[in-house]
Amino acid sequence: MRHPQTAPAPLQRPAAAAAQRDCARRRSRCRPRPAPATTAAAAAAAEPLVTERELQIKISVAASTGRLDLSDLRLAALPEALWELADLEELSLSGNELPELPEGLARLTSLRRLVLAGNRLRALPGDALGALPGLEGLWAHGNAIEELGGGAEALTALKSLSLAGNRLERLPDCLGTLTALEDLSLSGNRLSAVPPAAASLPALRRLALNGNALREVPGEWEGAAGLEELHLQGNALTAVPDGLTHLPALSELSLADNSISRLPPDLSGWRGLQKLHLYGNRLEQLPAAALLALPGLQQLWLEGNPLSTSAVDALLRGIADGAAPPTLRALGLDEGQLASSDAKLLEAARAARPGLLRAGIVAGGGPGYFKLQRGGSGGGSGSSSVDSSGNGHASSSSGSGSSGGEAPAPSSERVLVVAFGSAPGLPNWGGVLRQVQGSMEADGAVSAFDVLFVVDPFRDWYRGGDAAALESTYHSRLSEAAAGYGRVLMVGDSMGATAALLFSRLATAVLAFCPQVDLRSASIRPARPGAWLDALQANVHAALQQSPARVRVLTGTWQHDLAQASLLERHPNVTLKAYGVDSHRLALALARGGRLAPLLREAICNEAGLPSRNVRLANML
Template sequence: MLPSSMQLGHGRMGACHTGMVTLVPCHAPRCSAPQAQSKPSPAASSPMVPHAQPGCSRSRPPGASVVCAAVSWAIGADEAARREDELAMAARMLMVKISLAATTNRLDLTDCRLTELPAEVCDLTELEDLSLAGNCLSELPEGIGRLTALKRLGLAGNRLTSVPESIGALTQLEGLWLHGNLLESVPHSLGALTSLKQLSLSGNRLTQLPDVFSGLAQLVEFGASGNALTEVPPSLGCLPSLRKLSLNGNELRALPATLGGLTALQELWLQGNALESLHPSLCDLTALKELSVADNKLTSLPEGISGLSSLHKFWAFGNDITHAPAAELAQLPALASCWVEGNPLDASTVGGLLRAAGPHGSQGAAPSLRALGLDTAQLSLAEPNLVRAAKGRVKVGEVRGPPGPGYFKLSPSPNTHCVCPDTGALLLEHDGSLPRQEVLVVALGSAPGTPNWGGLLGRLYREAGDRKEERAFDVLYVVDPARQWYGNNEQDGAGAMPDSAASASLQYYYDRLEQYTRQYKHVIMMGDSMGATAALLFAPLATHVLAFCPQVDLSTSCMRPGCSDGALAGLRERVLGAVGRARGRVVAYCGTWQHDLDQANLLPGAKVTHKVFSLDSHRLTVHLDRQGKLLPLVQEAVRAALGIRGSNVRTANLL
């Protein structure tokens, strides 16, 4: 378990800390162990502060009525009085913050579990920075439009279903964060926010966007991933300053031709949609450096793709592509990596791609290409001499199982000889699969929807050097490009476990994983944030789990899918149930940021080892990697699975 000073008390309501105040959350209580029992009371569903018990004459200060107080079991008069005092103190602190904001022009009400915005906030007309993230707001007052000096407005992680038209009056606004809500629409007045530089609408329920973007000339970053968009408006292509556009995890079937006008665009994320073709105008994006069209329904890539002269990384795996202009891809001067696994490529395309990955300077070779991702089915169509010439740059992998969403690529250990060095022929098992080691590392991707952990695991191989016994593990890269937490969509809200037919999408990921994991003696699952949640969900398939900052109860998270409370509660129960059925060691790593501590402490101490680092941030893996501590943690787990003792790495010294 976590240190006692960092735990939520067993059977107590989860706390939200604001300065010296503990506010009671508006959702179901969070307990430190899933087996904690609670007895519901009539007050449990009330979003407002409960009245004092009979005989109690306490009065509430202004603002008390907006603090949530969902009481989950019947309590006595003394306990009710104590909690009433706590809520009254919290309300007074809330008013102190509002009073101070009149002079600082900044107001941070993050995680205060507010159900409505205090009226006094709308009187702070000089306010420049307002954070209301992580509350329980279902609507905003029209009075929000009076805060005309606002430059930053954080509303992520609430329960908003709409935004008032008056928000268009905030013409000084530079950043607007609305991700992790339940928005079904956004107002047309959004187009009046001419100073806007960052706009986040990800993780909502949007099916369309208003065609009002042409006036947002200063917008640099726009995200609307994880919604239900079937199209985007033409005015989205009229943003001369836009550098990053994230539309992954929607239902887009086509893109407007105007997107070719995004002359400053450097990153375009389109994975996990239903695109059947790409408009040729996309080839005019000469500043584009990273492009992902993975996990769509593409049958080809557009001619003229050589126009993407700055393209550095390209993902197109998991489509229906049979032909691609390989010669044009080879002409891209900056292209360093290209991933096209899981496509039914024809032999001529495979041959052209292998020529592009040939020795630098050879005919048809791309000048900067260092990694070409192909699967064994594609390579079986290739001429062996081309495979031999491209060895070292071709990243061979195996894609197993029925076609479907998500990225599943098995990458063999460097110890595995899957290509004959003399002839270039594939060396496969009798069933057509790659030779296997006894240890498998499953690297689960996080919310951005692209494979990660590859760099760190590559360093792990390289650090082993000539010690082949330390390189004797394969890696399975898994990604959910739809940003749905590996199958946690709305119809999964009943709380079904992965082995239940009621959870079809989660069952799909579970079954695909099992096709790989059942062939290994030891399985290490690892992930960060959303990937860590997945590592816990699939813990019964592993012998060791490394979960970095896992998100267990997404109802308190700002980064989440646009699901109902019931669906999020179902995910929590599935995670806790899977951890309870885990057959191996489960380790949860987190920093000292209160949100991540609360999430980790939801996991039962009898099944999970908690490791806490001194970092007040969710970006734990980035921090550990920069300090040189992440690699040893993973290395220790791999060495243990390999049965190697006497390591120079002592994990305890890192904590």
């Protein structure tokens, strides 16, 4: 079974022709749900994409394998024979039309993995779930769940729980009884508070609360001493409690895009911290010495804060004096923050740690990360800190936007690459774009492109279902940032790919990896009403109809993504391509296989009118 928030299945690499044939076969079987003009009632009454006989065969096979995949079949009800599979261990019901789960679920007492993502569920049947003591994974993201019923306290074996993109306003205290829980995703809900029990789960390793309405978090976290990742970006936090610093295993913490005005003075409890995202807050002062004393710190991002001159100078002085840890590879600041800094300190800091400072331009005012990186022209500039997936921030390593070599060419002669972030709500694409820049410079090519990183921290698909909000929060800023560029290439995957399509009017080329178009049928989606989801699809089509861009939509062979891509076939400027990767995480798979950077380089060179030493893009696809 497969769903978008788990690790991808092992990659398959058939020949391109075989992938294309598989794409065509799957497209013919996985018709998308009704278009926005169809009423919700008609959509609910649509016929399933499977016959009763086919269901019987699937259930018969599952009786011997212990696994049953009924995902993306447009089922509004489940066959009674399903509840007779007493030995069933894995069940996927994602991407259907289920309004509720029958009590028969309680009879599947051997169940270990249950996937319910992308249905119409408003509640989870607590009593039925409570009868599944061996359940280890429950994925129910992308529903309309408003509350968690009783019975969850019996899930003592549960390790992974995903409830992202629902309508939860509060969490039950019984959450604290899930002592085996390692991964808890609650992003994109309506939570205003987190119960203390959530901060005392002893096995918890990852907690995602981004894109909620949190005004505060628990003050004590020592009970979750093993926590390694904590995502709190895109909330309404104003302070960081001292107790949050008592997390010695924490390696990544995102507090970006809140209203935080103060950090605790003592940060010594974060001795394992590697990545700290603080951009887009209200910080004027910083505990600079405490930040630079973190022994394993690798990345510190502070852009978009109204930092005082003394705060910036304290950071620069620490770097110049050698106080920064040797592990630190990236300190993200914006040019506004550096404008009033001590020029000699700035020069000394750059000399002491070349390439450490990542300065860029914060474009416009509004929500989310919106940072322009000026690329070099032969001499190179963009630096980034990345992982193997190609994710990471990137910005110019020079306060002027160029770290060496010739000055950047005028914007009209350059390509602007707009890199949209996906649902996790953090900037990505920085790593792979740096690879592109490095390869172009190594070949003696002029890397005449800038990068604008854009992120929606609220997991709200860039306000795509509300035309007025879309214009005021993102489109107007993008239009201003793109003005003066002769060519604009937009890239994104998943939610970011949807954004690239939504704003394609401003582009001359688009690369969209596995976009979501019909969010009614998507497993990863925001907790928005059906009319809003329909409006987003209409806005995507309207943008493509008016777009001058050449749009390439790239997918793997996963049925869900092929169905989404097929909705775009009617646009003459859209080309669909399929890779032999049976996963939603196509961009990640291509990056790991070394194929993403050449693909992006080809697209950038095409826009810049430069020859590329890659194989032709058509051959790669």
